[in-house]
Amino acid sequence: MSETQAAAVAERPQVASGEPILSIKHLSKDFRLRGGKLFSKPQVLHALSDVSLDVYPGETLGIIGESGCGKSTLGRCVVQLHQATSGQIVYGGQDITKLSGQPLKAVRKDIQMIFQDSYSSLDPRYTAAKTIEEPMLIYRTESDASKREQRVLEVMREVGLDVQHLQRYPHEFSGGQRQRINVARALVLDPKVIVCDEPVSALDVSIQAQVLNLFRHLQQERGLTYLFISHDLSVIKHISDRVAIMYLGRVMELCPADKIYAHPLHPYTKALLSAIPPESPFDKKQEIKLQGEIPSPVGEQVGCPLAGRCPFCMERCRHERPSLEEVEPGHRVACFKYHDVVAE
Numbered sequence: 001m002s003e004t005q006a007a008a009v010a011e012r013p014q015v016a017s018g019e020p021i022l023s024i025k026h027l028s029k030d031f032r033l034r035g036g037k038l039f040s041k042p043q044v045l046h047a048l049s050d051v052s053l054d055v056y057p058g059e060t061l062g063i064i065g066e067s068g069c070g071k072s073t074l075g076r077c078v079v080q081l082h083q084a085t086s087g088q089i090v091y092g093g094q095d096i097t098k099l100s101g102q103p104l105k106a107v108r109k110d111i112q113m114i115f116q117d118s119y120s121s122l123d124p125r126y127t128a129a130k131t132i133e134e135p136m137l138i139y140r141t142e143s144d145a146s147k148r149e150q151r152v153l154e155v156m157r158e159v160g161l162d163v164q165h166l167q168r169y170p171h172e173f174s175g176g177q178r179q180r181i182n183v184a185r186a187l188v189l190d191p192k193v194i195v196c197d198e199p200v201s202a203l204d205v206s207i208q209a210q211v212l213n214l215f216r217h218l219q220q221e222r223g224l225t226y227l228f229i230s231h232d233l234s235v236i237k238h239i240s241d242r243v244a245i246m247y248l249g250r251v252m253e254l255c256p257a258d259k260i261y262a263h264p265l266h267p268y269t270k271a272l273l274s275a276i277p278p279e280s281p282f283d284k285k286q287e288i289k290l291q292g293e294i295p296s297p298v299g300e301q302v303g304c305p306l307a308g309r310c311p312f313c314m315e316r317c318r319h320e321r322p323s324l325e326e327v328e329p330g331h332r333v334a335c336f337k338y339h340d341v342v343a344e
């Protein structure tokens with residue numbers, strides 16, 4: 001660990017053992033949509049509804065769900081790119097949704113985000129060196145130019161970039177290398193938590209594996225905590241310690257990563273698994289088919305969000321929303337009928 005890293009670690013909030021590093025509490029995010037007509041009432045899109053998740057130091061919490069279920073909105077709320085409508089995000093003992101100015105800047109340094117599109121998240125006018133150096137200037141973490149240069153070289157090596165390519169521009173790198181530049185840019189501030197929003201989805205499968213291995217390696221070396229967002233179950237299973245399965249802005253199931261295949265409890269999780277081919281032809285395939293399409297997140301929602309599509313739906317599900325209950329140690333599910341799902 002360099003001197004700068006050691007100093008940065010020393011001044012960060014310390015997390016007591018067994019305590020979460022990040023606590024998302026009853027988080028909701030609405031977007032107001034303007035109606036088509038001049039005086040029509042704006043409609044409300046519920047992108048996130050009452051999401052509560054604890055993230056523990058050094059773990060990877062995978063977030064999975066179909067397009068539009070609120071994964072990116074959750075990640076963006078955590079890094080404060082979106083202002084939550086209600087709820088809390090507790091980091092370092094404080095609710096960061098209420099912060100602004102310098103205290104918010106300090107938290108942003110600790111919680112970094114990496115996006116799916118490695119190209120659009122880089123400035124095409126900046127060389128790799130300038131891209132990686134920039135956060136140190138924005139956050140004023142290092143005033144000495146030669147130390148900044150040293151730091152750039154250090155993180156480039158750490159993420160497997162050739163330091164000879166320091167003065168190259170984004171278009172002169174491959175997709176995988178560009179994503180490594182984004183990782184280096186995030187790492188240069190010595191974050192504690194990284195929100196990874198589909199960071200390998202745009203890459204070829206062989207490159208995906210390399211970049212996922214890099215994430216793992218960095219986690220082991222630096223004790224990083226990841227909130228890892230993906231729509232791809234195999235990626236989530238590979239990288240995560242625990243997995244949260246989301247549907248229509250809510251967490252439906254939360255469990256250790258190996259349980260998602262071995263012992264899913266929610267009909268929606270089973271339906272997600274039905275959609276992918278089994279790893280071996282001898283594996284028993286989970287078969288649950290949902291009816292119809294995902295409903296619109298616009299307007300008031302009553303009951304279980306899956307009620308209209310679920311083969312296990314009963315009258316109660318249409319009126320009452322099941323909360324996310326711990327039904328086995330470390331395994332939470334939001335379903336009144338999970339016993340029947342298991343028996344299926």
Ligand SMILES: Nc1ncnc2c1ncn2[C@@H]1O[C@H](COP(=O)(O)OP(=O)(O)OP(=O)(O)O)[C@@H](O)[C@H]1O
Nearest residue numbers: 031045047066067068069070071072073074231297
């Ligand atoms: N800025 C915005 N304004 C209005 N609606 C938005 C905005 N951002 C997201 N949404 C809506 O919020 C819901 C959740 O979107 P979000 O991007 O978080 O989903 P996602 O699970 O990440 O999907 P994808 O995998 O396709 O990115 C969607 O219905 C989306 O259309």
